[in-house]
Amino acid sequence: MDIQRIGIVGCGLMGAGIAQVSAEAGYAVVSKEVDEAFLAKGLARITAQWDKAMAKGKRSAEEVAAFRARLQGSTSWSDLASCDLIIEAVPERLELKLATFAELEKVARPGALLCSNTSSLPITQLGAVLSPGRHAGLAGLHFFNPVPAMPLVEIIRTLATSPTTVQHLRDFIAKVNKTPVLAPDAPGFIVNRLLVPYLLDAARCAEQRLASTEDLDHGMKLGCGHPMGPLHLCDFIGLDTMANVADVMFAAYGEPRFSCPSLVRQMVAAGRLGRKSGMGFYRWEGEQRLEAMPL
Numbered sequence: 001m002d003i004q005r006i007g008i009v010g011c012g013l014m015g016a017g018i019a020q021v022s023a024e025a026g027y028a029v030v031s032k033e034v035d036e037a038f039l040a041k042g043l044a045r046i047t048a049q050w051d052k053a054m055a056k057g058k059r060s061a062e063e064v065a066a067f068r069a070r071l072q073g074s075t076s077w078s079d080l081a082s083c084d085l086i087i088e089a090v091p092e093r094l095e096l097k098l099a100t101f102a103e104l105e106k107v108a109r110p111g112a113l114l115c116s117n118t119s120s121l122p123i124t125q126l127g128a129v130l131s132p133g134r135h136a137g138l139a140g141l142h143f144f145n146p147v148p149a150m151p152l153v154e155i156i157r158t159l160a161t162s163p164t165t166v167q168h169l170r171d172f173i174a175k176v177n178k179t180p181v182l183a184p185d186a187p188g189f190i191v192n193r194l195l196v197p198y199l200l201d202a203a204r205c206a207e208q209r210l211a212s213t214e215d216l217d218h219g220m221k222l223g224c225g226h227p228m229g230p231l232h233l234c235d236f237i238g239l240d241t242m243a244n245v246a247d248v249m250f251a252a253y254g255e256p257r258f259s260c261p262s263l264v265r266q267m268v269a270a271g272r273l274g275r276k277s278g279m280g281f282y283r284w285e286g287e288q289r290l291e292a293m294p295l
């Protein structure tokens, strides 16, 4: 099978990034959202990136016109029927993911590859709503945030994922100019299994007033050579996503290091979701990080 048409369910932080890099790599892309308002917001996120690249002289007007022409927005499941590879990037909640795969079961063409960008949910569990014939084409395809900048994609293989599927995904990842690693189908895969406890610990340190938000971030950035501090990274990922991922991993492993600190839950309840809501550990104006917010 030659992958030509990619369907992406969800045009939020991750879905928009995956749609962007896929269209840039030459694929025809269908980006599916819940309604016109979310779709417009998601597509605007992508076109803003292309406008910025054009303004900086990194992309020509012709290139950007070709990218736009390859990107189709939709609010209808049936528009995914002709896709060769469908990647879901809906919020990290099991019931939403299962409902998504149940819809894909109905509309995806036979033999289409079905992937999840989940950060923590077992792919095998997501496949429970698929018919047996679809399991060979089911895998995890875990991109990192921000998708256009981050070079890694984890491929998560279940016991049923076929070697041909893995090879097709390797080819796709190479075409979007990224590097794959093969990860186990266990919550958190490789990277989040190690990263999430570190980020949750940083939030616990902030909760216990170990140091100021800025000093915690500066400490890890300058002391360990990380590109950004852990609380800054939590804002970047989204506190709601962090809480959902922590809950899945805590349920799976039962270890306190995966438990979600109450500070994170309070922030989510208060709408402090990080960069995407303009408030988290820091105040944000679009992509610009402003001062730390009181805790």
Ligand SMILES: NC(=O)c1ccc[n+]([C@@H]2O[C@H](COP(=O)([O-])OP(=O)(O)OC[C@H]3O[C@@H](n4cnc5c(N)ncnc54)[C@H](O)[C@@H]3O)[C@@H](O)[C@H]2O)c1
Binding pocket: 009, 010, 011, 012, 013, 014, 015, 032, 033, 034, 038, 042, 088, 089, 090, 091, 092, 093, 096, 100, 117, 118, 119, 120, 142, 143, 144, 145, 236, 237, 238, 241
């Ligand atoms: N945020 C990160 O740093 C990050 C990194 C890697 C993986 N992930 C994973 O990627 C997935 C998406 O996360 P995100 O940060 O992009 O979330 P997000 O909240 O920014 O975007 C999710 C989008 O999905 C849409 N959606 C919900 N139900 C839908 C449906 N039925 N059909 C179409 N669209 C639907 C929502 O409207 C929303 O725009 C999650 O599984 C998350 O764990 C996130």
